[in-house]
Amino acid sequence: MGPFQHLHVASAYSLRYGSAFPQALVRRAVEHGMDALALTDRDGLYGAIKHVRACHEAGIGAVVGVDLALSGSGSGEDDRIVVLARRDGWADLCRLVTAAHYAGERGTPRVTMDLVGRHAADGRLIVLLGPRSEVGRAVAARRDQQARDLLQRWRAAVPGTAVEIVDLYGYRDVNTATHLLALADSLGLPAILTNAVRHLDPADYQVGNVLDAARKLVPLHGRHVESSSHAYLKNAEEMGRVALRVCGGDRARATRLLGVTRRAAEACVLDPVEIVPLIDEADPRLHLPEIGSDPVPLLRHRCEDGLLDRGLGRSREARDRLAAELAIIEKKRLSGYFVAVAGITDMIRGMGVRCAIRGSGAGSLVNYLIKIGEVNPLDHGLLMERFLSEGRVGLPDIDVDVESARRLDCYRAILDRYGESRVACVSMMETYRARSAIRDVGAAMGLPPHEIDAIAKAFPHVRAKQIRAALDDLPELRDSGLNDRALETVFRLAERLDGLPRHIALHPCGVLVGNMGLRGRTPVERSLLEFPMSQFDKDDVEDAGLLKLDVLGVRMQSAMAYALTEIKRVDGVDVALDEVPHDDAATYDMVRESRTIGCFQIESPGQRELVAKLEPRTMHDLIVDISLFRPGPVNSDMVTPYLESRHGFRQALYPHAELRPALAETNGVVVFHEQVLRVVDVMTGCGLSEAERIRRSLSSPDGRARVRAWWEMNVRPEFDAATVEATWRVLDAFGAFGFCKAHAAAFALPTYQSAWLKRHHTAAFFAGVLTHEPGMYPNRVILDEARQCGVEVLPLDVNRSARDWRVEKLGPAAGDPPLFGRGYGLRVPFSAIKGISEAEVDRMIAGQPYVSMADFWERARPSRPVAEHVIEVGGLDALHGLRPGEPRWRPGRLTRRDLMAQVGALDRAGGQGSGQLPMGFADHVVPGELPEMSEAEAVEAELSVLGMDVTRHVIAFHDDLLDALGVVRARDLLKQRNGAEILVAGVKVATQTPAVRSGQRVIFTTLDDSTGPIDLTFFESVQAHTAATVFGSWLMVARGVIRRTGRRGVSMRALHAWNLPDLDRVWRTRGIEAVREILADRPEEGRGAVGGKKITYENGYELSPYADLGVKEPQRVLWHASMGSSGKVA
Secondary structure (H helix, E strand, O other): OOOOOOOOEOOOOOOOOOOOOHHHHHHHHHHOOOOEEEEEEEOOOOOHHHHHHHHHHHOOEEEEEEEEEEOOOOOOOOOEEEEEEOOOOHHHHHHHHHHHHHHOEOOEOOEOHHHHHHHHOOOOEEEEEOOOOHHHHHHHOOOHHHHHHHHHHHHHHOOOEEEEEOOOOOOOHHHHHHHHHHHHHHHOOOEEEOOOEOEOOHHHHHHHHHHHHHHHOOOOOHHHOOOOOOOEOOOHHHHHHHHHHHOOOOHHHHHHHHHHHHHHHHHHOOOHHHHOHHHOOOOOOOEOOOOOOOHHHHHHHHHHHHHHHOOOOOOHHHHHHHHHHHHHHHHOOOHHHHHHHHHHHHHHHHOOOOEEEEHHHHHOHHHHHOOOOOOOHHHHOOOOOOOOOOOOOOOOOOEEEEEHHHHHHHHHHHHHHHOHHHEEEEEEEEEOOHHHHHHHHHHHOOOOHHHHHHHHHHOOOOOHHHHHHHHHHOHHHHOOOOOOHHHHHHHHHHHHOOOOEEEEEEEEEEEEEOOOOHHHOOOEEEOOOOOEEEOOOHHHHHHOOEOEEEEEEEHHHHHHHHHHHHHHHHHOOOOOHHHOOOOOHHHHHHHHOOOOOOOOOOOOHHHHHHHHHHOOOOHHHHHHHHHHOOHHHHHOOOHHHHHHHHOOOOOOOOOOHHHHHHHHHHOOOOOEHHHHHHHHHHHHOOOHHHHHHHHHHOOOHHHHHHHHHHHHHHOOOOOOHHHHHHHHHHHHHHOOOOEOHHHHHHHHHHHHHHHHHHHHOHHHHHHHHHHHOOOOOOHHHHHHHHHHOOOEEEOOOOOOOOOOOEEEEOOOOOOOOOOOOOOEEEEOOHHHOOOOOHHHHHHHHHHOOOOOHHHHHHHHOOOHHHHHHHHHOOOOHHHHOOOOOOOOOOOOOOOHHHHHHHHHHHHHHHHOOOOOOOOOOOOOOOOOOOOOOOHHHHHHHHHHHHOOOOOOOHHHHHHHHHHHHOOOOHHHHHHOOOOOEEEEEEEEEEEEOEOOOOOOOOEEEEEEOOOOEEEEEEOHHHHHHHHHHHHHOOEEEEEEEEEEEOOOEEEEEEEEEEEHHHHHHHHHHHOHHHHHHHHOOOOOOOOOOOOOOOEEOOOOOEEOOOOEOOOOOOOOOOOOOOOOOOOOOO
């Protein structure tokens, strides 16, 4: 028996249906000796590019199709058909999938016979009608004539109609298959045998059952699931037995069935280069946008104009560099790409949107000249080869940062410019991780929703496959009660879902711009926001040879744009931020003092420590700082040598005299990718283009091995063995994990600009940061930082507040450190109120000014809860002269509670349907006997309604206890000697568990005590007795050892942590000595520490399995999200 070809195969990209990835299916097909394999995922071609590439690399033929739901059948069930592309049918298949998604509701694609017929009329598509089709259901119900009529209609509509024969050994499967085969024979239609594959192995059906339950939102019960243990990728012998069974033991008929199936597969094998042009590295067929004329002279003309505009017209260096870059661009036929991107960035800036380049594209002089970016590569020694070189296959990446608040406006403008048929956003797959897997499995098994939520939240943000290991390894989970045997099945099944795609989402920045043939290159569906969205992810679109422009919404760009509008509104000054000189001494002084909270890229605890050590004085210093704060330099131990040589504590050392030019700017230390290229070029003579290819190869174990062999063969004889080996160790550790200098230079510009704004227009800067929240800290920390800079925080006021944070000028500006923001205030906005709607904000602003509570109620028309929130946080205090928290409150004075009572009366009166305010409410409120809110109650209301404490820092309510304990405040940390053991306290505002060089899980926590940030490091040795508190508390007391770094750098190595409210209760009930007794506890370090096998890379880099490698949205309220959890389930 020859090889069998499976033509109906669902992979994991059949969302919440299939359980195996395309690469695994292809490997199994090769093991079975198969020469072709189809991928027919449900509802889309999400995995098609990966499937074609995997088949090509494995040396077998790739067949691609789709499994689509059929509408209008009238059966009331989910009838489905399979559509296969013939050898020349890829474009038709893409267009059919797109049409299916646009025909149904978003997320529920549907086709009709007519719709399929319009796309398959020319015979380039094959339609398989199997047991799940309307034909198959008619056969199963013994409605033979209906089935015959349906088949004849399909044959008339689709020349490539065939009957799919499936037998999964289920109830009546063989009977249906036998009757379908007989029906096909009677009508002269081809019959094709498949196994309707959705699993790799028989045991995977359990995962299929869970996926069915999750997809259908039903309990895990036999009648709800479709999975069969036989729906796996069977070998040829097993499929031969299936063929014989459905043919009733007729071997001749079984042989014909298998032969027809084989011939159908042969007719559907695609040309892999047509689908994945980058397979052909010699001459990839890229699909670029049409720009209306020859792009070569257009690009050259723009570059010549750019030389003059940028003041480089007389520069021989610039002209030589331009000639070299254009030669590469034109050789690779990419002129149209650059012209298209420049047109888009011109359009974005023309919309008044801030726009900046990021990534290796900043290393291109062409990008600078045609004003895609604002970084001059000649000023910073940036290399074109890191961005684009002769040896690079595919399109280079040009990433553009725009204001996050205007990102969707930019998308719409691109759509309008090129037309929807030539534009699509890139998609991404959200995959199962621990929490989502637990939620879906728990729901499938019928656990109560509140229990599922509590269990899921108890876990850190880790892979699903780490669930049971985390229970053993993480001290905060060991004693949580989650090791109960009753949950073993939940966790076991949840781990099986690890990494499976769960749903498709809009990529945060990728946009495809193509020609009129785009819809024939990629299927498109509608995103949640109704944008056309490719079913391919960022890697797939590159493989498919499509132009991807990353238009990334950056909150800091929005924050700076907002700051500029506030400066203009309040001070009447137009600030041209992109023209601000980059040598402002006051700005660098502030950065060297580590006063960088709120600033782009340099506000984290680690960065604040690094800038204190590095002491930046120039833009180049900022570029180095941003590059050093990356895994590569840390892994290769380059940070300390660089700092020591920078500050004169050691002499700059160079591996070899010939490497001095490449490493002089960083005192002999490799910091940038560009230096890797130069070192490889110098030591081998290979050229920068080949050096970049070598650097890229270092990112994989196989590539590293090949590079090592290449390195030893090609290094020049002038370099001795010790130099060669020492240099290799640096390249091996750094090459894959390092940072591109062009990217750092692109980032350094907004870093400097944000710092300049903070130093010179402090209140406006903080208004932008508070409104757009670009950084890692919640707004309460930003408010405290604003206060430390002299900016006054002003409460909500129905007559003064606006939609967003606004600056108010309060008096003459101070401008001197440390209170360089004095003379300005920040007004809490309406948008900060919990539960308020956009319409309510609009009405409140439109109705200003108000004269009374009743006036506000009548004209702003807030809901009762929102009106009560406004009163609770003082929004009507100024209007009615209220002073909550005053110690001399007396009966007869109007209070916030009186206003709350009036809201209740107004709401009840409105409910009576009179439409008029009741008598006596229009003029004033009569004071009642309700006491005013205490200061503590007022702050509690602010925390609840606004997510921040505005009038008084919450830690202040514990001052008496903290003073009695001798707790050191943040402002006094610099006065402590290095190595001193002290107590600190504050609100937890950030918690991180990043990858560190030691491979440990290290918890970095920042507390805020109203005088500044306190940075704590919890190493594994203390996490057994601290992790639960660190992740579960937000008011903390901690003991630790002071660590001084540089003149201004200070942090603490934590030894213990306690929940402050618990200590406060002990103090109030048992006294201060009882608290001191608790604080005297010194658990043994190391006992019960974090477990788990570290991930070790071949270059020696170690990584904790629980390190945070993801990018998270900033926390919006009291404290920052973290990779950890409290471990609590109640």
